[in-house]
Amino acid sequence: MDKCLIVLDMDGTLLNKRKEISLLTKNYLLELSKQGHKIILASGRPVRSMISYYDELKLDTPMICYNGAFVTNPYNKEYDSTAFTFPIEDVKQIITDLGTTICKVMCESETNIYLDKEDSYLKNYFWYEGMNMIKGDVRDTLKEPPLTFIARLKGTIDKDFIFNTVNKHHNIRARFWTDAPYFELYRIEASKGGCMLDIASMYDIDKDHIIVYGDADNDIELFEHASISVAMSNSKSRVKESATIITEHDNDHDGIYYSLKEILSKRFS
Numbered sequence: 001m002d003k004c005l006i007v008l009d010m011d012g013t014l015l016n017k018r019k020e021i022s023l024l025t026k027n028y029l030l031e032l033s034k035q036g037h038k039i040i041l042a043s044g045r046p047v048r049s050m051i052s053y054y055d056e057l058k059l060d061t062p063m064i065c066y067n068g069a070f071v072t073n074p075y076n077k078e079y080d081s082t083a084f085t086f087p088i089e090d091v092k093q094i095i096t097d098l099g100t101t102i103c104k105v106m107c108e109s110e111t112n113i114y115l116d117k118e119d120s121y122l123k124n125y126f127w128y129e130g131m132n133m134i135k136g137d138v139r140d141t142l143k144e145p146p147l148t149f150i151a152r153l154k155g156t157i158d159k160d161f162i163f164n165t166v167n168k169h170h171n172i173r174a175r176f177w178t179d180a181p182y183f184e185l186y187r188i189e190a191s192k193g194g195c196m197l198d199i200a201s202m203y204d205i206d207k208d209h210i211i212v213y214g215d216a217d218n219d220i221e222l223f224e225h226a227s228i229s230v231a232m233s234n235s236k237s238r239v240k241e242s243a244t245i246i247t248e249h250d251n252d253h254d255g256i257y258y259s260l261k262e263i264l265s266k267r268f269s
Contacts, residue, residue: 002209002268003035003036003037003038003205003209004037004038004205004209004210004211004264004268005037005038005040005196005199005200005203005205005209005210005211006029006032006037006038006039006040006211006213006260007040007042007064007192007196007210007211007212007213007222007226008039008040008041008042008213008256009042009043009213009214009215009216009219009222010041010042010043010045010050010053011043011044011045011125011215012215012216012232012234012235012251013213013214013215013219013232013251013255013256014041014053014213014251014256015053015251016251016252017251017252021053021056021057022254022257024254024257025254025256025257026056026057028256028257028260028261029057029256030057030058032260032264033057033058033059038061038199038203038205039057039059039061040061040062040063040064040196040199041053041054041057041059041063041064042063042064042068042192042195042196042219042222043063043064043065043067044065044066044067044125044184044218045065045066045125045126046065046066046070046108046126046127046147046148047063047065047070047072047074048127048129048130048131049125049126049127050063050065051074054074060073060075060076061073061199062079062199062202064192064195064196064199066147066148067184067186067190067191067192067218068084068186068190068191068192068193068194068195069083069084069085069147069148069186069187069190070082070083070084070110070147071195071198071199082195082198083110083147084147084187084189084190085109085145085146085147086107086145086146086147086149086172086185086187087145088142088143088144088145088146090169090172091107091138091142091146091149091185092138092139092142093169094149094165094166094169094172094185095138095139095151096139097165098151098162098165100154101153101154101155101158101161101162102151102152102153102154103117103152103153103154104116104117104119104151104152105138105149105150105151105152106119106122106126106138106148106149106150106151107138107142107146107148107149107150108126108131108146108147108148109144109145109146109147110147111131111132112131112132112133112134112144113126113128113131113132113133113134114134114138114141114142114146115133115134115135115138116135116136116137116138119152121180121182122150122182148184148185149184149185150182150183150184151182151183151184152181152182153181153182153183157176157181159176162174162183166185171187171188171189172185172186172187172188173185173186173188174186175217175218176217177216186218191221192218192219192221192222193221193222193224193225194221194225196210196212196222196225196226197225207225207226207227208227209227209268210225210226210227210228211226211227211228211230211260211263212225212226212228212229212230213230213232213256213260214229214230214231214232214235214239214243215231215232215234215235215236215239215251216235216236216239217236217238217239219231219239220238220239220242223242223243223244224242227244228244228245228263228267229242229243229244229245230243230244230245230246230247230259230260230263231243231245231246231247232246232247232250232251232255233246233247233248233249233250233255234250234251234252234255245259245263247259
């Protein structure tokens with residue numbers, strides 16, 4: 001069987017609603033790794049909230065974190081990690097210009113979390129444990145270029161206002177979360193898709209052997225660079241329209257297992 005690069009988004013894709021990898025899917029991915037396929041986790045999460053799943057799948061490949069802002073191999077000290085950060089002054093100006101449109105802000109570096117107010121929803125995804133928490137107005141506390149900028153929206157969402165405000169800053173854009181009143185900043189040159197291609201090149205795997213799974217807008221950039229792009233059945237319509245395949249089963253019913261098994265047997269056996 002031809003060896004493939006299999007790139008998996010996590011929340012809404014690999015993980016079920018209990019934030020677990022099902023036993024059926026896990027065992028199948030472990031077997032694929034033994035066969036020589038390269039499994040890549042690609043998420044908006046930081047390393048610390050991905051590492052337990054990485055270990056569960058016994059991976060030794062690079063992981064794509066913060067939607068491409070940081071790529072690393074956690075156990076390979078020789079791997080050349082890459083990081084894209086936001087200029088401090090841009091972050092502060094965006095917070096000021098957005099004003100009362102936002103009510104909470106979180107920024108993060110590799111060791112510090114800058115948070116103006118506690119947020120239990122973000123804590124579930126970013127796992128604050130082991131990080132240095134710096135609380136207060138981010139415009140006062142931020143002393144280093146952050147890897148992330150996430151803000152909770154207040155009241156009626158005026159997306160055009162947010163887009164126009166952010167777009168004034170060079171190479172910085174905003175995107176909204178699918179299932180919660182948050183948006184995040186991202187660097188134009190930092191994407192899951194670009195990172196994926198770098199990893200594929202490292203393993204000498206061509207585009208025809210890249211299989212991508214996702215469920216959200218930030219996975220579309222992965223789809224654009226893969227020959228086989230798979231949207232979970234629980235994805236929103238825009239994501240499904242961008243994919244070449246839609247799973248029959250959702251993330252709570254082993255959508256990856258059933259569809260990936262069929263793809264590999266029909267196209268790469």
